[in-house]
Every structure is written in C-alpha cells, then in structure tokens.
Amino acid sequence: MSELHLKDALDTLKSTGVRITPQRHAILEFLIQSMTHPTADDIYKALEGKFPNMSVATVYNNLRVFREAGLVKELTYGDSSSRFDFVLGATDHYHMICEDCGTIVDFHYPGLDEVEHFAAHVTGFKVNMHRMEIYGVCPSCQGSAMKAQ
Ligand SMILES: [Zn+2]
Ligand SMILES: [Zn+2]
Numbered sequence: 001m002s003e004l005h006l007k008d009a010l011d012t013l014k015s016t017g018v019r020i021t022p023q024r025h026a027i028l029e030f031l032i033q034s035m036t037h038p039t040a041d042d043i044y045k046a047l048e049g050k051f052p053n054m055s056v057a058t059v060y061n062n063l064r065v066f067r068e069a070g071l072v073k074e075l076t077y078g079d080s081s082s083r084f085d086f087v088l089g090a091t092d093h094y095h096m097i098c099e100d101c102g103t104i105v106d107f108h109y110p111g112l113d114e115v116e117h118f119a120a121h122v123t124g125f126k127v128n129m130h131r132m133e134i135y136g137v138c139p140s141c142q143g144s145a146m147k148a149q
Pocket of ligand 1: 138
C-alpha cells in the first residue's frame, strides 16, 4: 500500500515539474511510512545518517515543495514545531493529540461539512478548510501514569 502512495507521490511531483532528488525520495518515503506526523527535525534526525550534508533547513524546504504540490499538510501549532502529514490519497481525517507526549493519531469521522456551511452562513466568510483536534492522554501515557503511582 505504501509503495503505491510513493509512486503516486513521485508521479505528482513529476507532473508539477519538481525534480526528484535522492533526499526528496527519502523524505517522502519516511513521511509515508511513519504515520506519526513528524516535525522537520524528526525527519532530519531519521535521515541524517544517510545524507550527512543535509540540514534541517533543507528538510523544511523540501517539505514546503511537497506542501505546494498537495502531497503534505502542515499542521502549525503557533511555534516552530510544525508537523507534517502525508495526505495524498488519504481520506479526510481528524487528529487526536496526546497532551503528555505530543503523539498525533489519525481517526476517521464523516467530514463536518455542515459546520462549514453553517459557519459560512453566519459569518459571511468564504470557507477554505477546517481543522478539528481532540486532546487527551494516549494509552501508553495512561499506562506510565499508573506505574508512577
Ligand atoms: Zn502520550
Ligand atoms: Zn493525520
């Protein structure tokens, strides 16, 4: 399944005229396999052994190229630690976020289109997107809290 996603992603990049360098290939592969919504720093740490000349800034620039091609979504949290989500071919999903360790888990729920229509209606805005996040404590953090007691 992830092989297919990688092929689709590479085809999309080619069609937008983006050159596929070994680094871009590796970053895409990591994003597709990780499922953890990594930061640019996470990706850098995972790949620096393979690409010693790569910097965090290079990773970030490549992620921007992917975002512009519609392959990834950037989830910003008001600081520098944006997380990146591979979205090509993915159905709409929402995020559950652990307040203790920062883990982000996808869950699927019917798109909240009605809320968008309602919001547009009452505010007069033209809606582009919405984002829903639910915060809590993940199973493994619940486990470690119990051990500490
Ligand atoms: Zn946690
Ligand atoms: Zn996600």
